[in-house]
Amino acid sequence: MTPALQVDGHPGVFVVGDFAEIPQPDAGEPLPMLAQVAIQSGRQAGRNIGALLREDIPQPFRYKDLGTMATVGRGFAVADIGPVRLSGQPGFLAWLVVHIARIAGMRTRALALTNRVSGYLFRNRPVRLIVGPRGSGPRTAPRPGMTQEQEGDTRCRSEWSGWAGWAPTWSGG
Known part of the structure; x- marks a missing residue:
């Protein structure tokens, strides 16, 4: 390159x-x-x-470091912007302002801000379960070639739910 x-x-x-x-x-x-x-x-x-x-010469890429930000948990983030270092709620507010400001379009910004505020206030974290095809119901015996544990693993598993971490689920099997 x-x-x-x-x-x-x-x-x-x-x-x-x-x-x-x-x-x-x-x-x-x-x-x-x-x-x-x-x-x-x-x-x-x-x-x-x-x-x-335009038949001109391409110019080399020069990176300008604008800083680094990351959310760590609910209402907690870290920000390293030049000489400024923020953590906790001030870091989270800086992260939120920067991310909302960088979104294109006022309607999209408003929707993103509404989602963030709702998630913060009501602690709603989406959880998705993979449970198999509809109507399959609980099985009493594992499928041929599978142990009971393998069968339980395919019926219900937890998935990544975003920055907040793993969403634990119970397979009931």
Whole structure:
């Protein structure tokens, strides 16, 4: 891959986001696979495609670190933005403001904010159970070639429910 995000030997093919292992100029290690790297490299690839269409020279990608934020739990987040470090509820509020502000469109922002506030106030976390086809009902004996434990595992399992963690379920089997 070239510094202009092009595939070596294929100047019309660009690589961005998680597909790209973009080395940092000074550190030698690749940039982390974060949304900001993907967004910035995508914009640069777009500018470079425009440059190729104008028969100009594509410019190398330069990453600007805007900081890192992550939610850790209900109402708790960490934020590292330049010299500012936030954690707990201040970090969560900073995370919420940045994420709502980055969403395109007022209607989508309002919906996302409503969902976040509702989730925070009412602690509603979606849980999805995989229970098998409708009408199959409980089985009294395992299917041929399966033990009782394997059969129970296929009837009901917990799934990832988002940032909040695992949603425990009981298979009842």
